[in-house]
Amino acid sequence: MAASGGTSYRNGATSRNSLKLDKPFSANSNPKSSLKSKSLPNSALRRSSPASLGAAKDDGAVPGRVRVAVRLRPRNTEELIADADFADCVELQPELKRLKLRKNNWDSDTYEFDEVLTEFASQKRVYEVVAKPVVESVLDGYNGTIMAYGQTGTGKTYTLGRLGEEDTADRGIMVRAMEDILAEVSLETDSVSVSYLQLYMESIQDLLDPANDNISIVEDPKTGDVSVPGASLVEIRHQESFVELLRLGEAHRFAANTKLNTESSRSHAILMVHVKRSLKGKDSTLSSDIGGNSHLVKTLKPPIVRKGKLVVVDLAGSERIDKSGSEGHTLEEAKSINLSLSALGKCINALAENSAHVPVRDSKLTRLLRDSFGGKT
Numbered sequence: 001m002a003a004s005g006g007t008s009y010r011n012g013a014t015s016r017n018s019l020k021l022d023k024p025f026s027a028n029s030n031p032k033s034s035l036k037s038k039s040l041p042n043s044a045l046r047r048s049s050p051a052s053l054g055a056a057k058d059d060g061a062v063p064g065r066v067r068v069a070v071r072l073r074p075r076n077t078e079e080l081i082a083d084a085d086f087a088d089c090v091e092l093q094p095e096l097k098r099l100k101l102r103k104n105n106w107d108s109d110t111y112e113f114d115e116v117l118t119e120f121a122s123q124k125r126v127y128e129v130v131a132k133p134v135v136e137s138v139l140d141g142y143n144g145t146i147m148a149y150g151q152t153g154t155g156k157t158y159t160l161g162r163l164g165e166e167d168t169a170d171r172g173i174m175v176r177a178m179e180d181i182l183a184e185v186s187l188e189t190d191s192v193s194v195s196y197l198q199l200y201m202e203s204i205q206d207l208l209d210p211a212n213d214n215i216s217i218v219e220d221p222k223t224g225d226v227s228v229p230g231a232s233l234v235e236i237r238h239q240e241s242f243v244e245l246l247r248l249g250e251a252h253r254f255a256a257n258t259k260l261n262t263e264s265s266r267s268h269a270i271l272m273v274h275v276k277r278s279l280k281g282k283d284s285t286l287s288s289d290i291g292g293n294s295h296l297v298k299t300l301k302p303p304i305v306r307k308g309k310l311v312v313v314d315l316a317g318s319e320r321i322d323k324s325g326s327e328g329h330t331l332e333e334a335k336s337i338n339l340s341l342s343a344l345g346k347c348i349n350a351l352a353e354n355s356a357h358v359p360v361r362d363s364k365l366t367r368l369l370r371d372s373f374g375g376k377t
């Protein structure tokens with residue numbers, strides 16, 4: 001997260017009045033992190049909800065901090081033709097970390113972000129600015145979340161899930177995060193395991209085993225840890241197997257969506273990466289006196305186990321929520337997305353304000369992210 005580490009958004013405006021923002025943000029409660037705690041501008045949340053949030057320590061005691069970044073997607077060919085005056089209505093001010101939307105010649109709205117990434121920002125830069133601090137926190141034993149929010153086609157999947165098989169420069173946050181994690185852990189003593197889920201109409205489905213579509217969320221009342229015991233948990237030892245797993249999940253997401261007669265952006269895709277590290281305790285040498293003779297005794301300390309969880313969320317788009325006239329299934333779908341996104345917005349506001357209470361119980365999405373939020377619920 002962005003919540004500690006969130007990151008990028010893209011803007012694919014097709015007309016002056018249809019600005020689409022895809023922004024990631026991050027929250028981080030790691031006190032060692034260099035991320036600054038910062039309140040989200042409410043207006044920014046209303047206008048274009050956030051995308052990624054952050055990190056909470058294992059004990060969940062510290063409210064997470066939230067960072068929000070916005071990424072502008074380059075215009076595609078159609079938009080270049082249809083939207084020749086785009087620059088007149090959207091102005092990025094990366095050095096001031098601001099985005100200005102001109103309503104007309106005399107009126108504009110300005111939004112502040114933790115990071116503003118222009119259409120020229122590379123995938124590498126987006127990863128480094130938004131996600132890397134979160135990944136480092138996870139390796140240190142914290143929980144962190146990165147989310148991408150935006151309308152359909154704004155570049156959420158490009159930012160998070162791009163595999164970069166044809167051009168490695170295209171690799172998205174998921175792939176880069178796993179590369180950094182695998183480079184840091186020891187395969188002998190540590191473990192990295194992954195679940196990949198889809199949340200659609202308040203029901204959780206395993207993207208690695210789509211027949212498994214009624215997964216429940218279990219919260220440990222003592223530790224506050226959240227688990228999804230019914231979901232596949234795959235140990236990752238090599239980057240190639242992770243990329244294969246992402247590909248499988250995407251294929252299942254598509255198939256599942258076809259079955260459900262929906263579209264990808266109508267569901268939230270959630271990747272959970274569990275990192276468990278054994279850090280060698282420091283051995284110490286003591287001098288002891290046995291039978292009048294002095295001996296040096298070596299005491300071996302047990303390893304310290306450090307657990308962190310990285311959650312990467314490709315949120316459902318909000319574009320149909322405000323549309324009136326939705327009926328039947330579409331209306332139910334819109335209500336469900338609305339419910340989870342508004343519950344998420346409330347949690348992010350609570351985190352940004354360092355509120356002691358983070359209202360996670362209102363939706364499955366926020367319940368799933370509970371142990372990344374920290375604070376009392």
Ligand SMILES: Nc1ncnc2c1ncn2[C@@H]1O[C@H](COP(=O)(O)OP(=O)(O)OP(=O)(O)O)[C@@H](O)[C@H]1O
Binds near residue numbers: 010150155265
């Ligand atoms: N930064 C970028 N640079 C170049 N192309 C991009 C960028 N961001 C997105 N695109 C392209 O824009 C199109 C839409 O992106 P993408 O599928 O990631 O959007 P999305 O927000 O995930 O959409 P949906 O909600 O429908 O899944 C894709 O063709 C993608 O390759």
